[in-house]
Amino acid sequence: MGSADPKALVRLNGKSLLARSLEAIISSGVASSIVVAAPEEFLTRARSEIDIISESGLKDSEASISGIRITVVAGGDDRIESVQSALKYAGSADIVLIHDAARALTPSDVFRRVAAAVRAGAEAVVPVLPMTDTVRRAQSRPAVNSDQSSTATDVPSAPLPRSDPNGRQNMVESGADSDPEFPTVEVLHGDLDRSRLRRVQTPQGFTAATLRRAHEEYDHDQATSSSGGLGATDDAGLVERLGVDVVAVDGDEEALKITYPLDLVLGEHIAKQRDGTARDTKQRDGTADDTRRDATSESGPRR
Numbered sequence: 001m002g003s004a005d006p007k008a009l010v011r012l013n014g015k016s017l018l019a020r021s022l023e024a025i026i027s028s029g030v031a032s033s034i035v036v037a038a039p040e041e042f043l044t045r046a047r048s049e050i051d052i053i054s055e056s057g058l059k060d061s062e063a064s065i066s067g068i069r070i071t072v073v074a075g076g077d078d079r080i081e082s083v084q085s086a087l088k089y090a091g092s093a094d095i096v097l098i099h100d101a102a103r104a105l106t107p108s109d110v111f112r113r114v115a116a117a118v119r120a121g122a123e124a125v126v127p128v129l130p131m132t133d134t135v136r137r138a139q140s141r142p143a144v145n146s147d148q149s150s151t152a153t154d155v156p157s158a159p160l161p162r163s164d165p166n167g168r169q170n171m172v173e174s175g176a177d178s179d180p181e182f183p184t185v186e187v188l189h190g191d192l193d194r195s196r197l198r199r200v201q202t203p204q205g206f207t208a209a210t211l212r213r214a215h216e217e218y219d220h221d222q223a224t225s226s227s228g229g230l231g232a233t234d235d236a237g238l239v240e241r242l243g244v245d246v247v248a249v250d251g252d253e254e255a256l257k258i259t260y261p262l263d264l265v266l267g268e269h270i271a272k273q274r275d276g277t278a279r280d281t282k283q284r285d286g287t288a289d290d291t292r293r294d295a296t297s298e299s300g301p302r303r
């Protein structure tokens, strides 16, 4: 994102991603307690975001905000460590939802769908959306070598350069063995059947026992792994390693992960519409923007 502050403190229409995430959780009505994991040096600022929500008022949810215990704790160096810090404060809750503050515009309905599916008996639940792009596997091979099959190696799953949202540099010169003396190109193989692929969002919901077991198992495997970090980009992945089924429910395009500056432009637009401060709040048919959104967004995933 390139901002000096942690991303959760970046603002959309004047309100931080953290504050917007908390509002969505609170107004969903599914939480009895919320734990926020924040970078240690930003704990005070994270706490002040909670005060802002209280002051600005959550409309008719104000009563429930005082009924919901909100705790701010120091997170860790990565997502998994932060979740583990927060889990220590989850008390005796038997269902836990893990949410990315970066998905600050997640509609409350998504929280309700996830919580309902766990209550209905699933051990692990994630909101998902269909793939709209064609997806292929990437391999790198020497740029000048005609024998591609014997030298191709999987492109490492390191993130694309943050400075280039489209990762164009990676598309040309793979980072796998990017020695300038031996340039590589990236070649693509194999159509993956996109009708069977899903984009995974948060909140991800779990029975607390299963989530704790998944983290313990992950920690154990990390400690005993001879091949370095196991890599885990979400909690559902850890639960899946236990052999537990991860159940999908409908996600929502507005639960986008604010990752690149371009996402802020879209996020700002959505936030303004919701806050009723969009310049063009009146549509030609006379309905307000946020009224139109309510009619479409809470009814399931949109492409």
Ligand SMILES: Nc1ccn([C@@H]2O[C@H](COP(=O)(O)OP(=O)(O)OP(=O)(O)O)[C@@H](O)[C@H]2O)c(=O)n1
Pocket: 001, 002, 006, 007, 008, 037, 075, 076, 077, 078, 079, 080, 082, 083, 099, 100, 101, 102, 103, 257, 258, 259
């Ligand atoms: N040490 C960390 C890093 C990330 N996260 C969580 O993982 C989410 C997604 O992470 P990411 O998009 O990578 O966010 P950041 O690392 O915060 O920001 P940036 O995109 O600038 O790298 C964050 O919103 C946050 O909820 C966390 O809990 N602890």
Ligand SMILES: C[C@](O)(CO)[C@H](O)COP(=O)(O)O
Pocket: 079, 100, 199, 200, 201, 202, 233, 234, 235, 257
């Ligand atoms: C959990 C997640 O949002 C699901 O899509 C995603 O894996 C988080 O990834 P990040 O690398 O921590 O942004």
